[in-house]
Amino acid sequence: MTALRHRLAERGVDRQLLLLVPGLLCVLTLFVYPFAYGVGLSFQPTHGGVLGAYKDFFTDAYQRDTIGTTLQLSLPAAFLNVAASVPIAYRMRGRFRGKRLLTTLLVVPITLGTVLTAEGLLNFLGPTGWLNRTLMSAGIIDAPVRLTNNYWGVFFSLVITGFPFAFLLILSYLSGIDPTLERAAATLGAGWWPRFHRITLPLLAPGLATTFCLTFVLAFSVFPSAILVGDPAGTTRVISIAAYHAAYESYDYPLASAIAVVMGVVELAVVAAVLGVRSLFYTGSTGGKG
Amino acid sequence: MTTFEKLRLDGVTRRFGGKDALSGLSLEIRKGEFIALLGPSGCGKSTALNCLAGLLPLSEGSIWQDDKRLDTLPPERRGFGMVFQSYALFPHLSVRKNVAFGLQMRRLPRTEVRRRTDEAIRLVRLEEHATKLPGQLSGGQQQRVAIARAVVLEPSLVLMDEPLSNLDAKLRLEMRTEIRRLHQSLGLTTVYVTHDQEEALSMADRLVVLRDGRVQQVGAPEELHTRPANRHVADFMGYRNLLPMRVVSASPAFVEVEGGGMTLRGTAIGELTAGDEAMAGVRPEDLRLGEGGVPATVEVVEYQGRELAVEARTEQGTMLHLRAAERPSPGDKISVVADPARVLVFPL
Numbered sequence: 001m002t003a004l005r006h007r008l009a010e011r012g013v014d015r016q017l018l019l020l021v022p023g024l025l026c027v028l029t030l031f032v033y034p035f036a037y038g039v040g041l042s043f044q045p046t047h048g049g050v051l052g053a054y055k056d057f058f059t060d061a062y063q064r065d066t067i068g069t070t071l072q073l074s075l076p077a078a079f080l081n082v083a084a085s086v087p088i089a090y091r092m093r094g095r096f097r098g099k100r101l102l103t104t105l106l107v108v109p110i111t112l113g114t115v116l117t118a119e120g121l122l123n124f125l126g127p128t129g130w131l132n133r134t135l136m137s138a139g140i141i142d143a144p145v146r147l148t149n150n151y152w153g154v155f156f157s158l159v160i161t162g163f164p165f166a167f168l169l170i171l172s173y174l175s176g177i178d179p180t181l182e183r184a185a186a187t188l189g190a191g192w193w194p195r196f197h198r199i200t201l202p203l204l205a206p207g208l209a210t211t212f213c214l215t216f217v218l219a220f221s222v223f224p225s226a227i228l229v230g231d232p233a234g235t236t237r238v239i240s241i242a243a244y245h246a247a248y249e250s251y252d253y254p255l256a257s258a259i260a261v262v263m264g265v266v267e268l269a270v271v272a273a274v275l276g277v278r279s280l281f282y283t284g285s286t287g288g289k290g
Numbered sequence: 291m292t293t294f295e296k297l298r299l300d301g302v303t304r305r306f307g308g309k310d311a312l313s314g315l316s317l318e319i320r321k322g323e324f325i326a327l328l329g330p331s332g333c334g335k336s337t338a339l340n341c342l343a344g345l346l347p348l349s350e351g352s353i354w355q356d357d358k359r360l361d362t363l364p365p366e367r368r369g370f371g372m373v374f375q376s377y378a379l380f381p382h383l384s385v386r387k388n389v390a391f392g393l394q395m396r397r398l399p400r401t402e403v404r405r406r407t408d409e410a411i412r413l414v415r416l417e418e419h420a421t422k423l424p425g426q427l428s429g430g431q432q433q434r435v436a437i438a439r440a441v442v443l444e445p446s447l448v449l450m451d452e453p454l455s456n457l458d459a460k461l462r463l464e465m466r467t468e469i470r471r472l473h474q475s476l477g478l479t480t481v482y483v484t485h486d487q488e489e490a491l492s493m494a495d496r497l498v499v500l501r502d503g504r505v506q507q508v509g510a511p512e513e514l515h516t517r518p519a520n521r522h523v524a525d526f527m528g529y530r531n532l533l534p535m536r537v538v539s540a541s542p543a544f545v546e547v548e549g550g551g552m553t554l555r556g557t558a559i560g561e562l563t564a565g566d567e568a569m570a571g572v573r574p575e576d577l578r579l580g581e582g583g584v585p586a587t588v589e590v591v592e593y594q595g596r597e598l599a600v601e602a603r604t605e606q607g608t609m610l611h612l613r614a615a616e617r618p619s620p621g622d623k624i625s626v627v628a629d630p631a632r633v634l635v636f637p638l
Contacts, residue, residue, distance in 0.1 A: 183345050184378035186365040187449075188392035188439065198391075202382050282382030284425050 042257035053258035063259070066239040067266055073151070073226075073238065074219035075270075077158035081166040081215045082208055084159075089171040090196070094179070103171075110164040117160050118228035122148055125156065153229030154236045158222060162215045169214065173207030174200075177286045203286045209278035213271045220267050239263050293446050294355045296320050297479070301351035302361075304337050311337045312503045314351070319447070319481065324473050326494035327483045328526070334503035335483045339449050342481060344368050355446070366395075371440030371478075373450040377432045379424035385435050386411065386420045392443045410442035413472070430461045437469070441476060450482045454489065466493060487526055491515060499523050519559065521569045521636040529571035529634070530611040537566045537635070545635050551606040552584045556633025569636045574599065576632035577612035583627035586610055588618045602626065 008014065045052035057063045088106070092099060109117065124130050125147040132144040147153060177200060185195045223240040230236030239259060247256035297319040304312045312334035319325055327335040340346040342353065344365035353361040360368055371392075379388050389410050393403040411420050414434035424432055433453060440448055453469070454462045470493050473480055484490050490497050491511040499506040499514065499522075507519035518524040521532055535547035535554065545558045547570050554570050562568055586602035589609075597613045602624055604610060610626055618624060 178376070178378065180374055180376055180378040181380060183343075183365070184372065184374055185380070185391070186345070187343055187368075187370060187372040188443070189366045189369070189395035190391070191364075191366050194395060199380055282423075284423070285381055 038257045039261055041254055042261050043254075045254040045258075046252075053252075053254040054262070056255055057258055057262060063242055066237055066242045066259075067262070069236065070220055070222070070238040070240075071266070071270075073154055073158060073222060073236065074216055077155055077162060077219045078166075078212055078216035080159055081162040082170070082212045084163060085167040085170045085211070086204070086208070089167055089174050090200070092171060093174045103168075106167055107164045109160050112161075114157065114161060114224040115228065117157055118153075118225050121153060121156055121160075121229050125153065148229050150231050151235050154222065154226050154238075157225035157229050158219045161225075162219055165218065166211050166215045169211040170204070170207060173204055173211070176207075177203050181286075202281060205281040206278050206283045209274050209281075213274050216270060216274075217267055220270075221263070239266075294321060296356065297360075297447060298354040299338075299342070299351070300354065302338065302341055302348055302353065303350035304334075304341055304346055305349040310503045312341065312500075315498075315500075315505060316351075317498060317505075317508065319479060321479055322477050324470075324480045324482065324493060324495045326490035326497045327481065327500060328485070328487060328490040328497050329500035329506075330485055330526070332502075333500040335485075335500050336451055337503075338500070339372075339451050339481060339483045342447070343370055343372050343449050369443070369445055370447045370449055371443055371445035373433075373436045373440050373448070373453045375452045375455060377424075377436040377453075377456075379432055379435055379439070381424055384421050384423055385416060385427070388424065388435055389439045389442050392439065396443070406442055410438040413441070414438040414468075429457050430465060433457065433465060434468070437472065441472065441478060444476070444478070446479065448478045448480045450480065452483055452485065454484075455486075462489075469493065487528065499526060501526075517559070518571070518634070521571060521638075524571040524634060524636065528573055530574050531570075531572040531577065533570045533572075533608060534638075535568050535570045535635070537562050537564050537568050539564050540566075544630065547635055550608040551604055552608070554628055554633050554635075555630040556628075556635045557631075558635050560637045562635060562637055567638045569638060571634045571636060572628050572632065574611040574613050576629050577610060577626055578629075579612075579614055579618075579624055580627035581625060583625040584610070586624055586626050588620050588622045588624055591617060591620060593617075600624075 005014075042053050043050045045056070048055055092102065112120075122129065126132070127144040127146065127148075129148075131147070132141070135141045136144065147156070181199050181203075182195045185199050190198065221240055222238055223244070226232055226236045226238045226241055230238075232241055240263070243256045243259040243263065246252045246259055299315055299317045299319075302312060302315040303310065315334075315338055317325075327338055329335050337346060341348055341361075344361075344363060344367075348361050351361070352359060380391065383391065386407055390403050390407040393406055398406075411417055414437055416431060416434055416438070419427060419431060424435065427435065433456075436453070450469070454465050457465060466489060469482075472478070482490070482493060491514070494511060496508065496510060497514050498508050501522050507514060507523045509517075514523065514527055518527050518529065521529075525532055533550060533552070533554075535549035535552075538546045538548050538553070540546075540558060540562045544555050545562055545568075546553065546555050547568055548554070554572075556570060556572075584604055586604045588600055588602045590601040591614075592599040597615060598617055600612050600614050600618060602610050602612065604626075612626055
């Protein structure tokens, strides 16, 4: 009896495994089951056989184009979030006075929520918003620049809500890189640019890829801001809106599920591509405290 | 290769938050010299090295390479090689690329980069590991890569920051010889930071002992070993018996001190007159068992190979460290004598 218990314990089977039960139950009932149910539903359309819902989606240009629309929003937004975070985080990796305050300020948008951000955007960038009024009274423009209720409104909203995530992640990846490495590079004659792009950037690249994936997935499922500050019937009719319409306006659950599955597949494809590129980089220890 | 006749540190001072980490370090380093900066942790030795390397700006003072002022230059323009305590090898680059990095930064032709890299890797005997990543090497091998990476540039000065402190005892001895061998064969001027006095004594041509950011003594190993300038240096140089005493009589030849139930004769380091409080310093090797000495009781005996290290307490409660050839047992009554020629007396 004890011998068996020892043998099991060696393979990691012991009473501590019971700790997994609550978590597993949650995952099964709240994620795996609904997910499997949704996938199953997408293969049971009212007409057109097993793949009918998918056929409907891909043959209808109005539906099919939502993939492109969403990618056109989420890829540049994720890219900008990562690209903008790198230099800021790079400057902020050391210790300095007021760092905590600055970090807090940069992270505040996370806490605001999409609706508040959207309202702010409308007030600030809208046709009668501060920006347009200032530009017009300064005589720089004659008519208001349209920055809301179109592509740009959604894009700004995605940047505002996505940037803090990207920044925080990249900051922690950067502080995981031993600062002595750059100092070593400096004593070997490398100026700041070679130090950055030959030492820090390659070590940071895997972290950038992961961050890109996360912010991309967040941006790809954009829904509230596409409606609030976008043009939900036209240029910002993103894929989640298509799914929403299918489910709650035409009550076509199989089509809605099929759209959701397509959404997942597109996200997975992008993530797989990015992680594929990531595997080309060095991903081992970077010697730092992270 | 840039070279120089002498490198001069002039009152180099560095403060952290109003506190002097290093104050007024003045030193002249001649070409080809091996200098050790020695001191306990927090004495400012690493600060001094980082100031030299350009990784820390000076608060005061200046650094001159012959007639060229260096302290205003960034590290990448000083042309010094540095070996870090943590080695700081680039983890994503192979051994070869780590070593080649500095040469590539100098935009040397590819064939020359290749030739010199190979040469440096051969010098530290890592040919078969050239394509490995640093993470795949042992501590000693990583250390050798770090050294190769620093010396491949044939820098005018090599800075080493406790390079052996992360190695085990055996490897440390081997690498010590290796570094000394490299220094002799390449003739590179070296500044070496360590807290290990034995390491410093065995490797360096000249030692600089620091304490609380101040220079205590600069001199050849023999000089520091036999004639430490004050009790702090003595403490660091292995004078384990530092006994507070009072001067009984002082003459130019020797002083006589007493205290703790002992009377000792020794050489005065500095001005001493009768009645002064003083500190007598004796190495454990210079205290022996002998007739007519200080009576003491053995407390701890450690086997140290050829000899035994003995700790004994005098009747007055002073702890003495000495060496013995034969094993006394704890509790034994012994009599301890000191060689007057080896006793140093320091003013407080």
